[in-house]
Amino acid sequence: MTALPADKPTKRFFPTYSLRRREAIAGYFFVAPGILGFLIWVFGPMVATLLLSFTDWPIIGQAKWVGLDNYVRLFTVDPFFYKSLRATLYFAFGSVFLRIVYTFLVAMLLNQDVRGKAFFRTVYYLPSIVPVVASSMIWMWLYHPDFGLFNAILKGMGLPPSRWIHGTQSVIPSIILMDLWAASSTILIFLAGLQGVPRQLLEAVEIDGGNWWNKLTAVTLPHMTPFIFFNMVLGFVSAFQIFTQSFIMTNGGPNDGSLFFVLLIYREAFGNNRMGLACAIAWILFLLIALVTFLVFKTSRSWVFYYGDEE
Amino acid sequence: MKTEQTPKRTLNRRKFLQLSSTAAGLALLSACAAPAAQPGESAVPGQEQILLRYSHWGNEDEKASTWSTLQAFMEQNPNITVEQMYIPEAGDPYLQKMNAMAASNTLPDGALFPDAHTLNWGLRDMFLDLSEIYTGEHEKVDAIQYRTPDGRIVGVSGAQEIQLIWYNKDLFDEEGIPYPPASAEEAWSWDQSLEFAKQLTVDINGNNALSAAFDPTSLDRFGFQIGLSDMPVITYMRSNGGDIFNEDWTGLTLDAPQSVEAIQMMADLMNVHSVMPKLTAGGTMSTDSGLLSRKIAMAMDGQWVLETLNRVRREEGLNFGIGVLPYIQDKVTTATGGPIIAFSASQHPAEAMQLVSFIMDPANTPDYITGGLWMPNEKRWYHEPELLSIWIDNENHPPEYKSAVVDYSLDYVTRPLPIYRLPNWPGMWQILNPALEQVWLGEKTAEEAIAGVMPQASAYFDAEIAPLMI
Numbered sequence: 129m130t131a132l133p134a135d136k137p138t139k140r141f142f143p144t145y146s147l148r149r150r151e152a153i154a155g156y157f158f159v160a161p162g163i164l165g166f167l168i169w170v171f172g173p174m175v176a177t178l179l180l181s182f183t184d185w186p187i188i189g190q191a192k193w194v195g196l197d198n199y200v201r202l203f204t205v206d207p208f209f210y211k212s213l214r215a216t217l218y219f220a221f222g223s224v225f226l227r228i229v230y231t232f233l234v235a236m237l238l239n240q241d242v243r244g245k246a247f248f249r250t251v252y253y254l255p256s257i258v259p260v261v262a263s264s265m266i267w268m269w270l271y272h273p274d275f276g277l278f279n280a281i282l283k284g285m286g287l288p289p290s291r292w293i294h295g296t297q298s299v300i301p302s303i304i305l306m307d308l309w310a311a312s313s314t315i316l317i318f319l320a321g322l323q324g325v326p327r328q329l330l331e332a333v334e335i336d337g338g339n340w341w342n343k344l345t346a347v348t349l350p351h352m353t354p355f356i357f358f359n360m361v362l363g364f365v366s367a368f369q370i371f372t373q374s375f376i377m378t379n380g381g382p383n384d385g386s387l388f389f390v391l392l393i394y395r396e397a398f399g400n401n402r403m404g405l406a407c408a409i410a411w412i413l414f415l416l417i418a419l420v421t422f423l424v425f426k427t428s429r430s431w432v433f434y435y436g437d438e439e
Numbered sequence: 440m441k442t443e444q445t446p447k448r449t450l451n452r453r454k455f456l457q458l459s460s461t462a463a464g465l466a467l468l469s470a471c472a473a474p475a476a477q478p479g480e481s482a483v484p485g486q487e488q489i490l491l492r493y494s495h496w497g498n499e500d501e502k503a504s505t506w507s508t509l510q511a512f513m514e515q516n517p518n519i520t521v522e523q524m525y526i527p528e529a530g531d532p533y534l535q536k537m538n539a540m541a542a543s544n545t546l547p548d549g550a551l552f553p554d555a556h557t558l559n560w561g562l563r564d565m566f567l568d569l570s571e572i573y574t575g576e577h578e579k580v581d582a583i584q585y586r587t588p589d590g591r592i593v594g595v596s597g598a599q600e601i602q603l604i605w606y607n608k609d610l611f612d613e614e615g616i617p618y619p620p621a622s623a624e625e626a627w628s629w630d631q632s633l634e635f636a637k638q639l640t641v642d643i644n645g646n647n648a649l650s651a652a653f654d655p656t657s658l659d660r661f662g663f664q665i666g667l668s669d670m671p672v673i674t675y676m677r678s679n680g681g682d683i684f685n686e687d688w689t690g691l692t693l694d695a696p697q698s699v700e701a702i703q704m705m706a707d708l709m710n711v712h713s714v715m716p717k718l719t720a721g722g723t724m725s726t727d728s729g730l731l732s733r734k735i736a737m738a739m740d741g742q743w744v745l746e747t748l749n750r751v752r753r754e755e756g757l758n759f760g761i762g763v764l765p766y767i768q769d770k771v772t773t774a775t776g777g778p779i780i781a782f783s784a785s786q787h788p789a790e791a792m793q794l795v796s797f798i799m800d801p802a803n804t805p806d807y808i809t810g811g812l813w814m815p816n817e818k819r820w821y822h823e824p825e826l827l828s829i830w831i832d833n834e835n836h837p838p839e840y841k842s843a844v845v846d847y848s849l850d851y852v853t854r855p856l857p858i859y860r861l862p863n864w865p866g867m868w869q870i871l872n873p874a875l876e877q878v879w880l881g882e883k884t885a886e887e888a889i890a891g892v893m894p895q896a897s898a899y900f901d902a903e904i905a906p907l908m909i
Contacts (some may be wrong), residue, residue: 187538188563207870207895274658274716275734283657294718296880382876398535400866401559 174414181407188401198408209409211384212392215300216413219388220367220420223304227311227363228356235318236348249319256312264376267306268293271377293378299385303373314359321355322348326435353432361424368417389413486518489787491794492547494524496533504806512797519790522547529553529777541565546782548791549798551597554777557585559862561593562907567781567788568593572796578818579799582774582852585859588908595799596776598743598813601848602674603772604762605744606737607730610660614638614647619737619762621839623770623847629704632737632765636662636714639736648714655713662714664738665705666723667879669868670773671739673856675701679767683871688860688908691900693871694889701767702878703885710881718879727751730759739764741775742844745811749835761843763851774852776816801830811835814848821849863903870895 145153181198185191202209238249255263270277271292279289292302329347338346371390374380380387380395389409397406495505502525509521524547526533534553540546552560560566570592573579583596604619611618616635620626627635637648639662646652648662665671676682681698684691692698708715716724716735727747729735751757764772779798785791801808801815808815808830820826831840857864874892877883883891 186563188541188560188565273718274661289656291717291880294880296877296882381873382880383873383882394531395869398538399531400863400869401538401556 177407177410180404181411183404185403186401187397187403191404194404198405199412201405202408202412206405208384208387208392212387212389212409215385215387216368216370216389218300219303219370219386220364222300223307223367223370224360224363226304227308227314228359230308231311231314231359232318232352232356235315235322238315238319239322252315253312255310258310260310260372261376263306263310264373268377271302293386294382296383296385299378299382303370303377303386306373307367307370314363317359318352318355321352325351350433351435354434357424357428357432361421364420364424365417368413368420489519489790490522491519491549491785491787491790492522492524493549493794493798494526494536494547495551496526496529497551498527500810501807501812504804504810507806508798508804511803512794515797516790516793519794521794541784544784546784548785548787549779549781549795551777552594552780554596554775555858555865555868557594557778557780557858558587558860558864561585561587561591561780562862564783566593567783567785567792569595569781569792569795572792573799576817576819577796577800579816580774580818580821580848582855583776583778583816583859584855585778594778594780595816596774597779597799597804597816598776598807599774599816599848599852600741600743600776600814601772601774601844601852602670602739602741602764603844603847604737604764605726605730605740605748606760606762607733607735608758608760610639610733610736618760619765621760621762621843623763623842623851626763626770627765629765629767632663633708633712633714636708636737637712638662640714648712653713658713660734660736661716662736663708664715664723664726664729664735665708666739667705667718667875669864669872670741670775670856672702672705672875674764674771674773675705675767677773677853678764678769678771679704680769682854683867684857684861688857689905691893691896693896694893697768699885699889702875702889704767706878706881706885709879727757731755731757737762742814743812745835749811761837761839763843763847769853770851771853772847772851773854773856774848775856775858776813801826805829809833809835814844821845861904862907866903867896867899870899 180191182193182195183191184194184197234252238245238252242248269275271294273279273289273291273294276292278292282289290298290302293299325348330343333343333347369390370388371394374386374388374391375394378386380391390413393406393409393413396402396409493505493509495501497505502523505525506523509523513519513521526536530553534556537546537550537552557566568591570590573584573592573595579592579595580599583599584592585594585596586592606619608618616638619632619635639660640648640658641660642654643657643659644652644654645659646654648655665675673683676698679697679701681692681695681701683693683698709717724732724735726735726738726740726744729738730748731751745761748757748759752759763770779795781788781791781795797803799816801813801817801820804813807813815821815826815830820830827841827845830836831845857867861867871892874883874888878885878888
């Protein structure tokens with residue numbers, strides 16, 4: 129700490145305040161952009177949507193206070209809400225669990241010391257730099273029931289073709305498959321985690337005569353639980369908000385099979401001019417994500433293990 | 440030592456941060472200020488200079504064409520400056536922008552507007568009544584006028600766009616099949632066209648759909664493609680004597696036997712006859728790529744594809760032709776087109792109407808008319824030989840255009856589509872389409888699907904459409 133010479137005072141804001149105080153003020157200024165950004169762009173709109181969710185607002189006209197009508201409508205007569213809820217939950221749970229199993233396996237493979245390791249890692253990372261809109265266009269062709277590559281492969285193997293994103297039963301699994309392909313950021317996090325698994329413990333298992341299975345279950349998996357936990361929370365948060373794939377490829381169909389919540393919000397707000405109803409769905413989605421995240425956190429105590437944090 | 444140098448610096452770190460935060464703050468404030476760009480002094484002395492804004496969607500060519508129309512308007516009206524608001528994306532993203540501008544009171548004066556939402560906005564008095572400017576020689580084609588129940592015209596499609604058959608001539612020549620007829624008098628019946636479509640549908644071993652060895656699970660080319668959106672569905676319901684709504688728009692006739700049968704016939708093209716790609720509404724191949732790649736021999740599509748097909752003809756040598764639609768009972772086609780409207784919130788309603796009227800005069804949009812994108816919206820262009828000649832006597836309009844498009848549109852557009860008479864059509868389609876998709880997929884018969892969706896459709900009609908029609 130160098131004190132300023134008393135005879136040459138530097139011009140400064142709030143000259144009468146103590147240094148500690150001045151530093152605190154400066155600190156608030158520095159965090160202000162973040163805080164203001166949150167208040168203006170996140171918290172403000174959240175409060176606004178909560179209020180709007182109790183109104184009937186066609187955007188091109190006055191908002192009318194309708195109390196809980198929007199919520200009642202969604203849970204009783206709305207023809208799309210439960211279809212949308214089903215599609216969203218199906219996708220979220222399906223994609224998050226498959227994503228964790230699949231990316232964990234891939235990360236373990238990419239963690240092996242083999243020739244061309246960098247090449248394989250690049251190949252698995254590439255999908256994440258392709259914009260979803262562009263990859264959706266490509267996958268539409270892969271999934272084409274008549275001219276698509278996937279059906280050509282199925283046919284080559286003597287299997288019956290699928291309608292993929294154009295079939296009521298196959299649309300969600302198809303979107304999950306596409307999601308797995310693009311899950312490289314999750315692989316990256318697992319890969320980083322795997323490199324932190326203590327070598328001495330793995331060696332200890334070897335010395336005790338344990339095989340790869342013992343190493344995996346006794347050392348690797350327990351050490352990876354914080355990463356699994358982290359990926360699960362992030363996975364749920366993003367999976368519940370899936371939009372682009374169905375917006376580009378299926379427009380919510382067929383038979384509303386991929387009418388995800390966010391697509392329904394978009395359609396009600398800007399296609400049907402029911403902003404109040406759209407805000408109500410948005411709040412239900414928010415509470416749903418909060419609930420699932422809470423449950424994941426709640427259960428995490430019983431299965432997430434932090435090294436050096438025993439008992 | 441350090442401390443002695445600090446005060447001498449002209450710009451130390453602290454001062455730099457102070458300055459830059461001040462600058463950033465000012466920049467933010469200036470962004471909040473009212474838009475300063477005004478047209479400035481009037482070009483015409485003694486007259487007030489008026490600024491209008493006109494918004495539209497379209498590709499880059501349409502942007503340029505629209506700009507030249509707006510420039511022509513400004514030359515004629517030196518006291519008016521028109522600002523072009525170009526929003527590339529059509530459909531919901533465009534509507535989203537309109538909604539956002541409505542909510543923030545920043546709507547433009549005139550606009551090309553999403554067709555299916557026109558009456559919803561019109562019935563909420565968002566648009567000016569255009570009835571009086573479309574009289575006399577500027578009388579517009581009947582089927583493309585957006586009318587409120589009390590008869591006001593709140594918009595007219597910038598173009599009349601009818602449904603037609605587009606086909607790849609080479610494929611017909613190779614198979615020795617006659618071209619789809621170019622006049623309504625000779626139109627193919629449904630069964631005739633199905634027969635030809637079977638001949639044109641070929642599996643990967645080269646067997647067509649009439650052959651005993653035909654393998655419908657691995658097809659290389661389809662004889663036919665009909666888009667599965669609302670317009671083709673309604674067109675074929677009408678061709679079979681049915682429709683979604685009754686004559687005076689007061690109830691549903693969706694479950695009438697003729698309506699149901701037409702849906703089943705369309706589904707059978709995919710699931711029984713295998714002459715059409717098995718896709719739901721979202722996934723049909725675009726007409727130009729279907730014809731060019733020889734995966735589709737005939738496609739039903741709107742007149743607007745003519746412009747694209749002409750480009751593909753010039754660039755890739757596509758040899759295409761135009762035909763009238765096959766018919767079930769009655770020879771019918773349907774017309775659509777995004778309307779050009781004037782917003783009631785305009786500060787200059789008279790000038791806004793003047794602008795709309797100028798853009799709506801086909802003479803002022805020559806690029807659109809001669810390029811093949813638009814059919815004129817005005818009745819006289821279909822009758823007066825000089826006007827007709829401007830429209831179709833050019834390399835973008837093939838010889839069969841007169842009978843297959845001009846004459847066809849005059850006699851066989853029987854009724855406007857629901858979007859021209861009823862508000863909230865998109866919501867109705869959101870209910871009907873999932874039911875129809877089950878038919879397209881072969882999961883349900885048309886009868887089961889329509890019976891299943893009728894209660895919901897009726898409830899929607901009673902709640903969201905009928906109350907606005909009084």
